[in-house]
Structures are given as C-alpha cells and as structure tokens.
Amino acid sequence: MNESYIGILYIVPTPIGNLSDITSRALIILKNVNIIVAENIYHTNILLQHFNIKNSLILMNKDNEKKQSDHLIDKLKEGQTIALVSNAGTPVINDPGNLLIKKCHFFNIQVIPLPGPCAxxxxxxxxxxxxxxxxxxxxxxxxxxxxxxxxxxxxxxxxxxxxxxxxxxxxxxxxxxxxxxxxxxxxxxxxxxxxxxxxxxxxxxxxxxxxxxxxxxxxxxxxxxxxDGFKQIKNKNIDQKILHTFLILKKFCSFKTSVLITSQIHKVNKNNLYQYLIKNKSDKIN
CATH class of the missing domain: 3.30.950.10 (Tetrapyrrole methylase, C-terminal domain)
Structure with a gap:
C-alpha cells in the first residue's frame, strides 16, 4: 500500500447548541472533504444547510459501525478524505467512531482531531x-x-x-x-x-x-x-465531643445508626465521620 495516496480522517466537533460556536477550520474541512460521516444525517444536514455546505453524507451509528468502518477504511486507502461528526460536540465521546479510529491507526492512516465544543x-x-x-x-x-x-x-x-x-x-x-x-x-x-x-x-x-x-x-x-469529589476528613477536625457522643450512642445502637445520629447532632458529614471512625477504630477511644 503506497502511503502517499492514503487519505486523512478528520475528527470535527460541531456546536452543542449555539451554531456560532463552530470554528472556521471546521467549516473549511466540512466543505472540502470527500465524505462526511454522520451519526444522524438529518441532524447534520441542518448544520450544513445553515452554513450553505453541500457534501456527501454517510450514516454511521452504533448499529452499522463495524460494516461502515470497513467501508470507510477502503475509501481512505484510496486517498479520500473523511470528516467524522456526531450529533453535537466532540465526536466519539459517547458516540460511534472509535472503531474507525482504531482501524485508521492499524493501517497507519492519519487521524487529525480538531478542538471544539464538549458539554x-x-x-x-x-x-x-x-x-x-x-x-x-x-x-x-x-x-x-x-x-x-x-x-x-x-x-x-x-x-x-x-x-x-x-x-x-x-x-x-x-x-x-x-x-x-x-x-x-x-x-x-x-x-x-x-x-x-x-x-x-x-x-x-x-x-x-x-x-x-x-x-x-x-x-x-x-x-x-x-x-464534588470526596473530601477526606482530617483527625484534627474531629472534636472530642463528637467522639464522645458516638461512643455513648454505640452502647445502645448499631455502628451505622450511631454514626447517623452523631452526624445529625453535631451537623457533620456522616460519610466523612464514618470513614474516620473506621480508619481510627474510634470505638476504642476513651
């Protein structure tokens, strides 16, 4: 296979809502590639018509991705250029196309990603x-x-x-x-x-x-x-009054219930308190 004749796959992000967010580079590529591969042809046509772009569209969704990927690889080997788009945003993030990209890498076909919108x-x-x-x-x-x-x-x-x-x-x-x-x-x-x-x-x-x-x-x-991510509680943030309440409750309630009631009394995060008590074995604290 003569690599000088191999085409290029462009990954082209499209607006997630506001059509003005598309880049000039994306419009140039969509206008000039041989094929646009779309997750939804009707949806992509709305975008193309808005910018007065006429081009060949091929559907590739989760149902036909394997078959279409093989077909598109043949087109790329022939030297054609292809733009991959999704319904909105950056392609392949939760959308079809990853199989095609993997095959491009296997056959040493160049993949060029464009930066763009991602919700x-x-x-x-x-x-x-x-x-x-x-x-x-x-x-x-x-x-x-x-x-x-x-x-x-x-x-x-x-x-x-x-x-x-x-x-x-x-x-x-x-x-x-x-x-x-x-x-x-x-x-x-x-x-x-x-x-x-x-x-x-x-x-x-x-x-x-x-x-x-x-x-x-x-x-x-x-x-x-x-x-928000989990915030680990530090030892210095556990007041002795909180521990004392927990130890009293634990004499009459289960560990989990004691944590819940203690967190409500002292208005502290119950998950953080639970983690601290488990790690520090606070049921043994005097």
Missing amino acids: AITALSASGLMKNRFCYEGFLPSKKKNRCDLLYSLREETRTMIFYESKYRILESIQDIIEQIDENRHIVIAREITKKWESIYGDKATSLLQWLKEEKYRYKGEIVIII
Missing part, C-alpha cells in the same frame, strides 16, 4: 468545583440497580465527577446520589449549555433535589451533572 468540559468550567482533577463517567445507567451500584462505587472518589443524564431520570438519579454517595455532597446541574435556556445551578444534594422539584422547566433539555 462536559464546558459545564465543568462554570461549575465552581475543582477542575484540575476530574473524571468523566458518561451517561448514568438507565436501570436503577446499575446506577446505584456505580454511584456507590464512586462514593469515595476524590476527583470531581461528571455525568450526562436524561430529563426523564434526573430526579431519580439525584435521589440515588443522595442515598448512595452523600445527601450533603455539592452538586451542580448544567442544563442546555450554550442554548437559549441555559442554566447552571449548584447546591447540596438534598437542597438541589428540592429545587428541581419546584419547577419542571429546571430539568428540561440536555443535562450535565457535576458532583
């Missing part, structure tokens, strides 16, 4: 939460058990956590966060980022859930959930 990063930048250490977890599972299992596994994740969620499940998911992570954990809801009805609101989990329930419009549209 998770855009929301994080405005969240007010820690940004130098974060993890992206994608969409929360739709089934409650799977969702709760995932959230429980992240209860001591110290990095800021980013999720996508549907308006249909947002109330259930916040309730699960309260139950599986912490009712006092700070959460930010970023809705309809870059669009007309954009809103960003943060509060502790229980207060945020109540705020959402007050008005249905507050959880309409596309939603990003950002959860």
Whole structure:
C-alpha cells in the first residue's frame, strides 16, 4: 500500500447548541472533504444547510459501525478524505467512531482531531468545583440497580465527577446520589449549555433535589451533572465531643445508626465521620 495516496480522517466537533460556536477550520474541512460521516444525517444536514455546505453524507451509528468502518477504511486507502461528526460536540465521546479510529491507526492512516465544543468540559468550567482533577463517567445507567451500584462505587472518589443524564431520570438519579454517595455532597446541574435556556445551578444534594422539584422547566433539555469529589476528613477536625457522643450512642445502637445520629447532632458529614471512625477504630477511644 503506497502511503502517499492514503487519505486523512478528520475528527470535527460541531456546536452543542449555539451554531456560532463552530470554528472556521471546521467549516473549511466540512466543505472540502470527500465524505462526511454522520451519526444522524438529518441532524447534520441542518448544520450544513445553515452554513450553505453541500457534501456527501454517510450514516454511521452504533448499529452499522463495524460494516461502515470497513467501508470507510477502503475509501481512505484510496486517498479520500473523511470528516467524522456526531450529533453535537466532540465526536466519539459517547458516540460511534472509535472503531474507525482504531482501524485508521492499524493501517497507519492519519487521524487529525480538531478542538471544539464538549458539554462536559464546558459545564465543568462554570461549575465552581475543582477542575484540575476530574473524571468523566458518561451517561448514568438507565436501570436503577446499575446506577446505584456505580454511584456507590464512586462514593469515595476524590476527583470531581461528571455525568450526562436524561430529563426523564434526573430526579431519580439525584435521589440515588443522595442515598448512595452523600445527601450533603455539592452538586451542580448544567442544563442546555450554550442554548437559549441555559442554566447552571449548584447546591447540596438534598437542597438541589428540592429545587428541581419546584419547577419542571429546571430539568428540561440536555443535562450535565457535576458532583464534588470526596473530601477526606482530617483527625484534627474531629472534636472530642463528637467522639464522645458516638461512643455513648454505640452502647445502645448499631455502628451505622450511631454514626447517623452523631452526624445529625453535631451537623457533620456522616460519610466523612464514618470513614474516620473506621480508619481510627474510634470505638476504642476513651
């Protein structure tokens, strides 16, 4: 295979709401490549028509990704150039295309990514939460058990956590966060980022859930959930009065119940208190 004739795959981010966010470079590439590979042809056509771009479109979704990837690799080997786009934002983040990119690397076909919009990063930048250490977890599972299992596994994740969620499940998911992570954990809801009805609101989990329930419009549209990371409690922050209360309660209640009541009496985070007591074996403290 003569590499001088091999084409290029461009990864082209598109606006997540406001069409003005597209870059000049992205428009040039979309206009001049041989093929645009789209997750949804109808959706992509709206963007192309807005900028008066006429080009050949090929559909690639999760159902035909394997077959289309082989077909597109053949086109690239012939020297054609291809732009990969998703419905919105940076392609391949929760969208089809990764298999095609892997095959490009296998066949030494050049892959050129363009910078551009991403709802998770855009929301994080405005969240007010820690940004130098974060993890992206994608969409929360739709089934409650799977969702709760995932959230429980992240209860001591110290990095800021980013999720996508549907308006249909947002109330259930916040309730699960309260139950599986912490009712006092700070959460930010970023809705309809870059669009007309954009809103960003943060509060502790229980207060945020109540705020959402007050008005249905507050959880309409596309939603990003950002959860503050777990803060480990330091020994010096545990007052002896708190330990004394816990030890008294533990004589009459279970460990878990004693932690819960102690946290409510002294208004401290129950998860942090639980962690501290487990690590320091405070049931032996005099």
